[in-house]
Amino acid sequence: MSNANPDTSNRVRIERAGPADLTVLATDRGPVPMNIGAILEFDAAPGPDLSTLRTHLAERIPSIPRLRQRLQRVPFGCGRPVWVDDPGFTLEQHLAEQDWPVPADERRLFDLAAEFVCTPLPHDRPLWQARLVTDRSGGRSALIVVLHHVLADGLGGLAVLAALTDGGPLVAGPVFPQPPPSRKTLAADAARAKLAAVRALPVAMRRGFAGLRELGFGRRWPRLVEPTSLNRPTSSRRRLTRITVPLADVTSLAHRHHGTVNDVVVTAVTGAMLAVLRARGEHPDRLVVSVPISGRRSTTADRLGNATGVRPVSVPAIADDETRLARIVAATSAAREHLPDRASSGGPLGSAFRALSRLGLFRLFIDHQRMVHTFVTNLRGPAEPVELAGFRVRSLVPLVVTPGNAGVTFAVLSYAGELGITLVADPAIVPEQVE
Structure with missing residues (x-):
């Protein structure tokens, strides 16, 4: 889980990748990326068009800070990587439209989703992509959303879904973009974190032994x-x-x-x-x-x-x-x-x-x-x-590779x-x- 520490000296919020996040990054090896996602197939035909979805997501995304942040490495001695606002964020970089392959059935949609979730996400921008898939002849549509696993686990993915769908709370986030923390601030925060880790060592050891038992x-x-x-x-x-x-x-x-x-x-x-x-x-x-x-x-x-x-x-x-x-x-x-x-x-x-x-x-x-x-x-x-955007979601299909x-x-x-x-x-x- 990501750690967030407020910096009272210059009011810059430091959000670091947690230990489990680092494990996801370290294990992102092999022919498929560590991506998760979902297929949202809409009930009505026609479903939402690209313009409607863009308007809806533009309203909802500020409630989910991570969707406008990228993970940034820090200088030596400054601790774990930090999440920073991406000043170049645009929704157009993350949401696109594609025709539903013919014949427009579930098999073609699933094949498209499998290809999408198996495609690595660019790490120089927020780690998610969405694709609106539209059947031009019959009007059916579906939204495929893919996140890198470092951004969220399964429970976090459901929280993202709840925030994106109609009826979810609209939370006003901080002014965007926030400036990244300075090297001095990061170094001081890392030193405090190391001291806290030493103090928590007995608890960590106990949980470590419990973890071994959980593994059998x-x-x-x-x-x-x-x-x-x-x-x-x-x-x-x-x-x-x-x-x-x-x-x-x-x-x-x-x-x-x-x-x-x-x-x-x-x-x-x-x-x-x-x-x-x-x-x-x-x-x-x-x-x-x-x-x-x-x-x-x-x-x-x-x-x-x-x-x-x-x-x-x-x-x-x-x-x-x-x-x-x-x-x-x-x-x-x-x-x-x-x-x-x-x-x-x-x-x-x-x-x-x-x-x-x-x-x-x-x-x-x-x-x-x-x-x-x-x-x-x-x-x-x-x-x-x-x-989502006034359109009922008929089915919700999880994607994990x-x-x-x-x-x-x-x-x-x-x-x-x-x-x-x-x-x-x-x-x-x-x-x-x-x-």
């Missing part, structure tokens, strides 16, 4: 996962497939087994993976799923950044879904009971990943890691349909009574997705 380092060293054909170094391409189910049905199933919606999701995605592997003649004893854990219950559009850890969930390769769900519920319930420090794994994991990056070994590590088989992100989205050797990952989001599961796969590793 307890009485026994975690076992390496079994290699599978779904775990190979991925390319720069991704293909999206989405299914939706009534959220009430999933919630009811979870409650009957004394579990959570996420337990049901992990059961479903591991069942799908096991089916693919068995069809390929592979029979692993278990699959290990990495599930992100947020260090905060909520956030706002003016407090973004990253504050997450991960929890590996070991899932036995049991064909029966009910039995597999029961085992998952037992494992996750025990983990929640014995791990009160949420997201504490971000500390030791981040330190290890940043060290590998400094040594130039992170790409090698993620391309051949045997810690997990896949990643599942699950967020609770708006319970009711939202509107992950570098490394996880050939298939899953992004899950509830919206307006539906639970959507987006399967994100490298088509060279999962050709079954195309069939």
